[in-house]
Structures are given as C-alpha cells and as structure tokens.
Amino acid sequence: MKSLRRWATPLTIASFLIMGVTGTLMFFHLETTLGKVVHEWAGWAMLLGVGAHLALNWRPFTTYLKRPLAMGIMGVGTALLVMTFLPLGPEGGNPMMAVVQAVEQADMETVIALSGQELDAGLTALKEAGFEAEAGQSIRDLAEGDRGVQMQMIQTLFTR
Template sequence: MPSLRQIATPLTIGAFILSTVTGVLMFFHLDMGLNKAAHEWLSWALVIGVVLHLSVNFRAFRGYLKRPVARGLIAGFVILLAASFLPLGGGGSPVAAVMQGLGQAPVAQVVALAGAESEQVTERLQAAGYMAEAEQTVADLAGGDRKVQAEILGLIFQK
C-alpha cells in the first residue's frame, strides 16, 4: 500500500491540472461536455490533495509562514477571498435579474414577450411534460427549480 506521502503530491498535481484546465475553459466560455461538472465536483480532489499534502509537509509549511513574502501573498489572497463576498454596487448580474423577472411573470406575458404563438408554445411545453396555464407564473410551473425554469424559458423562446 502506498504511503500518504506517495499519494498526496500526485493527487494535488493531477487535481490542479484538472481544475486549472476546466477553469480556464469556463473563463473563456470554451467549456463543453462535462467540463463544468468536472470542475465543480472533481475540484474536491484538489481540496483533499492539498489537505493531505499540507499534513505530510506541515513542518515545511510552517516555515513558509515565517517568511514575510509568503505571509504577504497568503494574506493578500485571504483579503481577496473576503472581498469576493461583498455585494457589487450594481446589485448583481443583470441576467439574474432578468431571469428572476421572467420567472415571476405569467406564462402568457412571457410568450407575448417572446413574440411566439401561444398555441405553439403550449404544445412545446406539453410535449416536454409541462401543463402550463396562461396566468400561472413560470416559477410556479417550474416548482421553484431554477434549472427547470431555465428549461421552460428556453422552450418558450425557442424559434
């Protein structure tokens, strides 16, 4: 059985490669297939690898914390992390606001906004398993599930 030391570094390196490549692809909107899911779920392997790597190399890690440059870099990233939780002045993403507004609107209004024929949209929704009523909101039709809501909106706006 391999030792923890033999596993920690290769696990960290492999998970870092996966997380980095999928993250860069997502940043440039070039991700496809399971890239996003792999990035979100398999990045836990990076967390585990780093924890194992730190546990095996804790003495060396403590040595880094004694160096001013290392402490400054680590502190800088901790500050950036804290700042990432601050709300943006503009109130967030306009796309999220539009999606929320469309979700709260009655299906008939969203169909009219899409410039679509009511009967065609009703048929598409029924074919996908959604029994929509004109005054029902998209959010109600989706049962509060945002992924389902996006699917329904996709069906309504489908050309």
C-alpha cells in the first residue's frame, strides 16, 4: 500500500490538471490535435489514479455514502453519465457523420470530384497510397467495411 500511495495521488492530480485544461480548451473549441489525443489518454491515467486513490481511501469514501448531500451530488453525476448514452439531440445525429457516411457510400467519381481533383489524378493518388480503386466503386466497398481504411482513403483524397 505504501508504494501505491507514492504514485496514486500525484497521478490523479497530474491527470486532473491535463483533463481540466484540455477539456476547457475543447469546450471553447480551441483544442489542437495533440491536445485531444493527450486528453483522451490522460483520461485513462486519471481512471488508474482515481481507482488507486479510491482503494487507498476506501473506508473514508464509504462515509460519503451516508451523507445526503454527497449522495445527491454522486446521484446527479450518475444520472448525467447515464444520459450521455441516450440518443438525445437533433434528429439524425451528428451532421458531420452523415457527410462522412455519404462520402463513403458514393461512387469514386463523385468522391474524387468533391476532393477537387480530376478522376485520373484521384485514382493515381489512391494507387500511390496502396489502394487499387476503380471508377464505380465506393470507398466502403473498396475498404470492405474497415473504418480505418475508409478514413485513410478519404484523407488521401482530401489532403492533397
């Protein structure tokens, strides 16, 4: 337990600092790509640190379960967490996801035209990236449903 004590609280504090700052930047749409990645990985570090901290302080934690205010705060937090799994919001969900799905399902000629390239140039770019694409195919069919491969193809076409 002594070795656990040495790193549990410092890890919790460090990951909270990272999560707090990067989360605030994300709230105001000021995040960077690295900031988002660090935020996501710091979440795992925070889970580990908080879990260890909770194990070290289990008995004091259980006293909070007897206090109405503490139970209310934890109950509201739990309810908010559950609500994040509900399909609330505008009909149809995230419009950017709908755009990506439309691009994945469209024929190669349409996608390449949307990327601002000529058909031959787009097909060549895909070939150079390791994708044997032909006119008439969709990105989804070519990638055989692999989302990672689909994103690579979209990136290849739209970042030139």
